[in-house]
Amino acid sequence: MSYTEEQLAAMVRGDSVHRGVYTDPAIFDLEMQRIYGRAWVYVGHESQVPKTGDYHTTRVGDQDVLMVRAADGNVHVLYNRCPHKGAKLVADGEGCVGKFFRCPYHAWTFKLDGSHLGVPLKQGLEGTSYDPADPSFSMRRLARVDAYRGFVFASQSKEGPALVDFLGGVRSSIDNLCDRSPVGEVEVAGGIFRVMQRSNWKVFYENLHDTMHARVTHESSYAAARDEAKEMGEMPLELHIMDGNGEPYEFWEKLELRAYDNGHGYMEGIFNPGAAERDPVSRAHFDTLTTAYGEERAREILGMNRHNTVIYGSGSPHTVFQQFRVIRPIAVDRTLIEIQTFRCKGAPDGVFKRAMMYANVINSPSSNVMPDDIELYNRCQEGNATRGGEWVSMHRYHGSDRSDADGMVSVNGTSELPMRNQFRAWKTYMEAGATAAGAATGDSTCC
Amino acid sequence: MLLDLDFDVSTTGLSPADVPADTYHRIAQFLYREACLLDERRYDDWQSLWTSDGMYWMPRVVGQQSPFDHISLFWEDRMLRDVRIRRLEHPRNWSQQPPTRSVRLVGGVQVEGVDAGGNLVVHSVFQMTEWRKRQPRQLAGRYTHKLAAEGDSWRIRMKRVDLVNCDDAHDVFEVFV
Ligand code: FES
Ligand SMILES: [Fe+2]
Numbered sequence: 348m349s350y351t352e353e354q355l356a357a358m359v360r361g362d363s364v365h366r367g368v369y370t371d372p373a374i375f376d377l378e379m380q381r382i383y384g385r386a387w388v389y390v391g392h393e394s395q396v397p398k399t400g401d402y403h404t405t406r407v408g409d410q411d412v413l414m415v416r417a418a419d420g421n422v423h424v425l426y427n428r429c430p431h432k433g434a435k436l437v438a439d440g441e442g443c444v445g446k447f448f449r450c451p452y453h454a455w456t457f458k459l460d461g462s463h464l465g466v467p468l469k470q471g472l473e474g475t476s477y478d479p480a481d482p483s484f485s486m487r488r489l490a491r492v493d494a495y496r497g498f499v500f501a502s503q504s505k506e507g508p509a510l511v512d513f514l515g516g517v518r519s520s521i522d523n524l525c526d527r528s529p530v531g532e533v534e535v536a537g538g539i540f541r542v543m544q545r546s547n548w549k550v551f552y553e554n555l556h557d558t559m560h561a562r563v564t565h566e567s568s569y570a571a572a573r574d575e576a577k578e579m580g581e582m583p584l585e586l587h588i589m590d591g592n593g594e595p596y597e598f599w600e601k602l603e604l605r606a607y608d609n610g611h612g613y614m615e616g617i618f619n620p621g622a623a624e625r626d627p628v629s630r631a632h633f634d635t636l637t638t639a640y641g642e643e644r645a646r647e648i649l650g651m652n653r654h655n656t657v658i659y660g661s662g663s664p665h666t667v668f669q670q671f672r673v674i675r676p677i678a679v680d681r682t683l684i685e686i687q688t689f690r691c692k693g694a695p696d697g698v699f700k701r702a703m704m705y706a707n708v709i710n711s712p713s714s715n716v717m718p719d720d721i722e723l724y725n726r727c728q729e730g731n732a733t734r735g736g737e738w739v740s741m742h743r744y745h746g747s748d749r750s751d752a753d754g755m756v757s758v759n760g761t762s763e764l765p766m767r768n769q770f771r772a773w774k775t776y777m778e779a780g781a782t783a784a785g786a787a788t789g790d791s792t793c794c
Numbered sequence: 795m796l797l798d799l800d801f802d803v804s805t806t807g808l809s810p811a812d813v814p815a816d817t818y819h820r821i822a823q824f825l826y827r828e829a830c831l832l833d834e835r836r837y838d839d840w841q842s843l844w845t846s847d848g849m850y851w852m853p854r855v856v857g858q859q860s861p862f863d864h865i866s867l868f869w870e871d872r873m874l875r876d877v878r879i880r881r882l883e884h885p886r887n888w889s890q891q892p893p894t895r896s897v898r899l900v901g902g903v904q905v906e907g908v909d910a911g912g913n914l915v916v917h918s919v920f921q922m923t924e925w926r927k928r929q930p931r932q933l934a935g936r937y938t939h940k941l942a943a944e945g946d947s948w949r950i951r952m953k954r955v956d957l958v959n960c961d962d963a964h965d966v967f968e969v970f971v
Contacts, residue, residue: 538854538865541963567887571880575873585874683963688865699863706865713852713868713967715881721966722889 350377352781359774361767362745363738366731368773369547375679381780382660382773383408386609387493387500387513389661389673390414390424392687394497394534395441400459403441405685406675407501412489413437414499415444417459424489424501425461436486448486461486496525497532500661516607516753520656524666526648527632527698528691529639533669537703540686542712546724548676549769551684554720555655555663556614556765558599559743561592564719569593571715584626584701585708589716591618602760607753610659610772612765616652616667628697635694657765659772668705669698680728686710741766799871801849803861803952805915805938808907813914822903824948825918825939829898832970837879840970841872845942845949850875852955852971867960867967875970882969890926894969898922900937913940913951922971933971934958 350373358365368374388407395403396416404413404427411427413436427435429450436448436457447464448457456464463485466472478484489501493510498521500510511518525531544551554560562569572589576582582590594617606612629649636645656664662673662684673685688706690699709716731739744762748755757764813821831840851861852868861869870878881887899921906915915938922933935957941948955971 537863540854540865543963543965564888567881567884567890570884570886571877574880575877579873583873586877589877703863703865707869708874711865711867711967712964715878718889718966718968719887 349373350781352778355777355781356774359770360738362742363740364770366737366739369549369728369731369739370679372679375547375676377777377780378676378773379409382776383410383503383676385502385504385507385776385780386660387491387502387507387510389658389671390492390499390501392497392533392535392671392689393422393494393499394536396422398443400443400445400447401441402437402444404437404439405673407489407503408676410503411435411439412501415459418446421460422492422494422499423460424492424499425486426489428486429455430463430484430486431455431466457486461488496521497534513609514658515609515611516605517611517613517656517658519651520613520653520664520666523648523651523653524664524669524689526640527636527666527669527694529635529693532692533689534692535687536690536699537688537706539688540684540706540711542684542686542710542717542721543677544682544684544721544724545680546682546721546728547679548674548682549773550724550727551674551682552610552657552659552663552769553766554724555657556604556612557763558602558604558614559761560720560723561599561617562594562596564723565589565592565716568715568719585704588618588705588709592716596761599760604757604760604762604764606748606755606757606764606768608772610769611657612754612768613656614654614760614765616654628695628701631695632698639693657769659769668709669702670706670710672710741770799849799862801847801952802909802911803849803851803859803954805906805909805940805954808909808915811905811908811914813905818903818905821905821914821916821941821948824941825900825903825916825937828950829900829920833896833898835882835893835969837882841875841879843950844872844875845951846872848872848949848951848953850953850955850970852957852967853960855961856956858960867957867964868955868971878970889966890968892926894924894926896922896924896969909940911940911942911951913942914948915940924969926968931965935960935971 358368391403391405391414396414399416399418402413402415413425413427415423417423427437429436431453434450434452436450447459455466458464463479489503490505491502493500495510495514525533569590569592572586576586602615604614633645633649636648653666662671664671669689669691671687673687675683677683686706688702741763744759747758748764749758755764828843850868850870852866854865854867858864882890900918902919904917906917909915918937920935920937924931924933935955938954939950940952942951
């Protein structure tokens with residue numbers, strides 16, 4: 348079915364949302380146009396395309412795109428499509444095309460910014476309306492591309508806020524990730540996990556700041572870690588990071604949840620390896636940062652103990668363990684997670700090794716933590732497909748959210764503020780999209 | 795633990811191993827038994843097949859050289875294997891309701907040689923059907939075992955699992971492969 352602006356608005360209440368936003372494929376299609384077709388979406392990190400001609404393919408919403416490094420050092424983001432007969436120019440994954448793109452079908456060529464370079468046996472096109480200067484004979488670029496400290500974002504819409512304004516308060520999480528390097532730079536390193544979840548993309552975003560689920564969903568995981576530690580008589584970091592989910596409710600109630608415009612936000616740290624003065628990795632890291640920035644600033648950087656950050660539509664950077672869980676919607680009930688880990692350039696090797704360990708233990712497809720999350724997302728997907736009820740509750744501490752200069756703060760760490768905030772953004776995108784689609788020419792949304 | 799591990803994962807530069815037919819037969823039986831213990835979820839018996847410092851490794855990329863500077867699908871010492879087993883057996887392991895069932899076929903057992911630490915390096919291929927909740931999942935690949943002699947049998951010092959689709963996007967792996 349198609350939705351009017353009023354119908355869409357009616358699916359989101361202040362304290363609850365209609366189950367159809369998770370289960371209706373028509374809503375998913377609209378989201379691809381109105382959210383992923385407009386928002387700034389993280390494409391990849393500049394370090395993934397270090398040299399001229401290097402490319403990396405990924406998706407922005409339902410679109411296959413590629414990031415490519417041009418000779419002048421600029422990074423471009425292009426749809427992965429040849430303007431001749433539409434073949435994907437490069438295979439999925441990464442590689443290097445050299446000085447220019449050459450289509451494997453009929454050898455049309457394109458510069459690294461996507462613009463038309465040439466076709467073989469050009470005389471065959473003489474006297475036709477073929478025009479190398481006409482953009483329809485070039486690879487199409489995404490409407491806007493910008494980077495923030497090496498993190499490349501693209502928007503499929505010409506209009507909208509600048510990237511820095513779009514990111515707003517969550518910029519500080521990207522800053523903190525980069526500042527953990529003594530030269531202020533990070534690079535993607537050590538491989539990428541890809542995990543497919545059988546659930547709607549929004550469920551994962553909501554779960555990132557859902558503190559009420561931790562000790563319930565992850566009971567088997569933290570209990571196993573605790574029992575093991577008890578038997579060993581010590582709790583090494585590998586077990587400590589699993590143990591955190593088992594904190595009592597009072598612990599979660601004290602955490603701070605921040606919500607910003609466009610659905611973003613972050614939650615405070617739940618474990619603090621940086622504060623463990625006895626940990627030699629943290630100490631060496633601290634010394635390196637002290638040399639680079641001075642002791643006070645080093646303390647500030649490592650003291651920013653942030654757990655999950657949400658960049659709505661892109662994913663979730665984790666600063667302390669240098670990773671970015673990139674969230675890619677595939678279908679209404681299918682979501683791909685790409686877990687990137689980062690090396691802080693110039694930081695001691697132990698810092699990177701620790702990030703590898705964290706990714707292996709917590710975010711690998713074989714993690715002992717994640718399968719229970721994924722199981723519950725799937726149960727939400729399956730439960731919401733039944734006629735057991737129409738509304739999904741987001742009532743916790745509704746009506747008590749505090750505003751501050753650049754967003755909102757929860758009154759209690761178990762508040763469902765983050766979900767309400769994400770749906771506030773969702774509604775804004777979807778409604779504005781309906782208006783824009785009405786005004787635009789023959790887009791596929793009508794009828 | 796994993797952070798300061800110095801473990802020889804290499805399986806090249808081996809010295810030749812002289813393995814009589816009877817020993818070869820017992821090696822193959824050892825591998826079949828290991829597979830059977832996993833299929834039957836007899837995890838404590840399975841753990842007892844390992845040396846105390848044994849490492850279980852499933853690389854993320856084809857030909858991966860090291861588990862230290864690159865992520866792996868699994869990289870587990872005894873402690874982490876123990877934690878996995880405890881979780882699998884916990885009554886509130888929501889994602890193991892119903893539990894994963896598996897059956898695996900191991901074949902093509904080949905003794906490759908002896909590594910610098912005196913471990914016997916054995917290759918085999920496997921096919922594993924796994925099921926829980928939905929469609930069965932097929933996993934296939936190559937096992938590499940490093941076996942340390944113990945009495946007239948062996949203990950596993952390393953098990954490397956190279957999936958044919960290690961670099962794919964995956965569903966979760968809850969049980970050992
Ligand atoms: S499809 Fe690309 S050159 Fe023909
Ligand atoms: Fe969780």
